[in-house]
Amino acid sequence: MSTDATASTSTRAAVAIFLAFAFAYFFSALLRAITATLAPVFSSELGLAAADLGLLAGAYFLGFAATQLPLGGALDRFGPKRVLLAFLAVAVIGTGAFALARDFGSLIVARALIGVGVSACLMAPMTAYRLLFSAHGQMRASSWMLMTGSLGMLASTLPVQWLLPLLGWRGLFWLLAAGIALAMALIAWIAPHDRAVAGAAAAATVPQAATARGAGRAAGYAAVFRHPTFVRFAPMGFFHYGGMVALQALWIGPWLTNVCGWSAAEAAGGLFAVNASMLLAFLTWGAVLPRLYARGHTAQSLVRGGLPISLGVIGLALLLGPAATAWAWALFCVSSTFVSVTQPAVGQAFPASLAGRALSAFNLVIFAGVFAVQWGMGLVIDLLRAAGHDTLAAYRGAFGLLALCCAASYLWFLLRDDAEVTRSSVAARDA
Numbered sequence: 001m002s003t004d005a006t007a008s009t010s011t012r013a014a015v016a017i018f019l020a021f022a023f024a025y026f027f028s029a030l031l032r033a034i035t036a037t038l039a040p041v042f043s044s045e046l047g048l049a050a051a052d053l054g055l056l057a058g059a060y061f062l063g064f065a066a067t068q069l070p071l072g073g074a075l076d077r078f079g080p081k082r083v084l085l086a087f088l089a090v091a092v093i094g095t096g097a098f099a100l101a102r103d104f105g106s107l108i109v110a111r112a113l114i115g116v117g118v119s120a121c122l123m124a125p126m127t128a129y130r131l132l133f134s135a136h137g138q139m140r141a142s143s144w145m146l147m148t149g150s151l152g153m154l155a156s157t158l159p160v161q162w163l164l165p166l167l168g169w170r171g172l173f174w175l176l177a178a179g180i181a182l183a184m185a186l187i188a189w190i191a192p193h194d195r196a197v198a199g200a201a202a203a204a205t206v207p208q209a210a211t212a213r214g215a216g217r218a219a220g221y222a223a224v225f226r227h228p229t230f231v232r233f234a235p236m237g238f239f240h241y242g243g244m245v246a247l248q249a250l251w252i253g254p255w256l257t258n259v260c261g262w263s264a265a266e267a268a269g270g271l272f273a274v275n276a277s278m279l280l281a282f283l284t285w286g287a288v289l290p291r292l293y294a295r296g297h298t299a300q301s302l303v304r305g306g307l308p309i310s311l312g313v314i315g316l317a318l319l320l321g322p323a324a325t326a327w328a329w330a331l332f333c334v335s336s337t338f339v340s341v342t343q344p345a346v347g348q349a350f351p352a353s354l355a356g357r358a359l360s361a362f363n364l365v366i367f368a369g370v371f372a373v374q375w376g377m378g379l380v381i382d383l384l385r386a387a388g389h390d391t392l393a394a395y396r397g398a399f400g401l402l403a404l405c406c407a408a409s410y411l412w413f414l415l416r417d418d419a420e421v422t423r424s425s426v427a428a429r430d431a
Contacts, residue, residue, distance in 0.1 A: 013192075014133070018141060020190040021125035022148040024088060024183035027176060028118035029152030031095070032060060032245070036253035036271055037160045038169055040264040046104055050254070050385075054378025057250040059108045061371035063115030065364050069221060071120055072360030076353065080124035081191045087124075088184045091117025092177050099173035117180075119367075122149075123360050128191070130347050130355040139289040142344040146337075147282035150275050153248060157272035161265060220354075224361045229349040232416040233342040234365050235409035240307065241343075242369020243402045244336040248274065250374050251399075252329045259395050260322050270326030277330040281337045289341070299345035306338030307410050314403045318396055373402060 035042070035057040042048055042056065067087075074083045094113030101107045122145060129141045163172055224230055252274060256267040292302065313332045317324035343362055350358040377398040384394035 026152040028121035029149035033153040033156040051378040058374035060115035063112035065367040068364035072357035075356030084124035087120040095177040143286035150279035154275040161268040238369035239405040246373035310335040
């Protein structure tokens with residue numbers, strides 16, 4: 001399928017639509033990463049061990065991942081606007097519940113509810129972009145959505161640290177609930193009606209529309225999970241993409257405080273630098289991706305050439321130990337952004353009738369990975385400490401295990417047959 005953004009949506013309208021969706025995703029990313037900044041507060045106030053902290057942070061991703069499969073079907077059936085507004089209403093409730101929570105169990109439940117509520121903040125826009133924008137436009141919009149997410153994660157560092165003495169962490173969550181409600185109002189006002197989005201897709205695929213709809217209903221997730229492109233990228237999405245988010249959203253902060261000996265304020269500054277680097281990286285991706293694709297590059301070729309840099313950086317960080325401060329983790333996260341091109345590539349490998357399910361299924365893989373890595377690293381750190389290892393050895397063990405899993409997922413990617421993936425992608429796109 002090929003849709004032309006200029007044919008279906010004017011430039012001015014496209015910018016307004018993007019900004020409305022991006023505003024909601026800003027809060028999704030802020031809520032995702034805020035536990036990294038608040039980790040010292042939660043640890044001291046609630047007496048949390050590393051595994052507890054990992055579970056609290058990971059509950060967001062557990063709730064997020066649990067909704068992805070039904071979310072994909074809902075996006076394809078009802079459209080991105082209605083689905084996103086319904087989910088954001090749950091996010092407002094969850095954020096308020098987190099502010100009111102008085103014990104660890106209540107915090108876990110509320111954070112999982114937040115994860116459920118914001119779980120459509122990227123998939124709904126990407127589904128809309130898949131139906132409204134050209135292939136290059138989708139890549140650019142995807143990168144700039146991730147840039148917006150980096151801006152949200154940036155806001156979760158020093159700005160949160162500055163507001164904490166004024167509002168307390170409970171007041172911060174009430175403020176975030178109000179921001180999500182405002183985002184809902186903007187989407188309701190600006191985003192096109194779902195019938196208009198579906199009409200744009202149908203207009204671009206008139207000869208195949210009925211066939212694609214029928215095939216989409218019949219095949220569903222079975223076709224998604226068997227597709228060679230999905231199979232090839234899934235381990236990388238779980239370990240490398242999920243691992244990058246897990247570090248950025250939680251474990252870089254404890255590394256800086258527990259391994260490097262930084263204060264909470266210094267760690268917040270370090271996280272600010274990491275997330276600022278990510279923001280610039282995704283801004284750059286949005287600008288250069290159309291040119292790279294025009295020159296014949298593909299998601300596969302970019303991942304093949306770029307991911308070894310990331311693997312080398314995490315290996316260097318493990319060797320440096322306490323000397324691997326914010327600069328090392330910023331370099332790791334930036335070099336890991338090569339894997340971000342896999343998500344829109346998966347969406348483009350399927351016909352429009354399966355776009356929501358394909359994107360949501362891959363998002364499930366990523367965020368299941370985030371949850372597993374966040375909690376798993378906490379468990380490994382606690383187990384190694386209990387076995388008598390010092391803090392540095394415990395963190396090296398957990399981070400080193402992640403590095404090995406990332407390397408294995410890259411090897412899996414290399415072993416898949418390029419020709420088979422290319423043939424299947426072309427066939428699915430032309431179906």
